[in-house]
Amino acid sequence: MMQPGLPEWEMSDYECVYFVTVHFDKIYRTYSSEKLMQSMIRRIKDGKAEVSLKPLHRLTPQCISMPVYGPYDAPSAVVLATARVAAETRLNEIHQGFVEIDMDLLFGSR
Helix, strand or coil: CCCCCCCCCECCCCCEEEEEEEECCHHHHHCCHHHHHHHHHHHHHCCCCEEECCCCCCCCCCEEEEEEEECCCCCHHHHHHHHHHHHHHHHHHHHCCCCCCCHHHHHCCC
């Protein structure tokens, strides 16, 4: 149940949306969607991802922010583990040809 004054991404008294963000240098532009998502998974596993309550992909260039649902006050390790599973699911969708990463959106048009 939404309460007045709560940001729109907060879902209930027990769950909110975290965003796990991974930043990429321009050199990653040459990667395929599959290779980029594999890199994201590795970087999440290595703890090289940022956890926040707002998506950063509109605020900073060259990053992917993935929404992750979880309980309020979830430890970062839990959020990152959940993000890794979500990224692996996205990688599977890329393998199956259902989605692609928009490189122009991520890195700017050439």
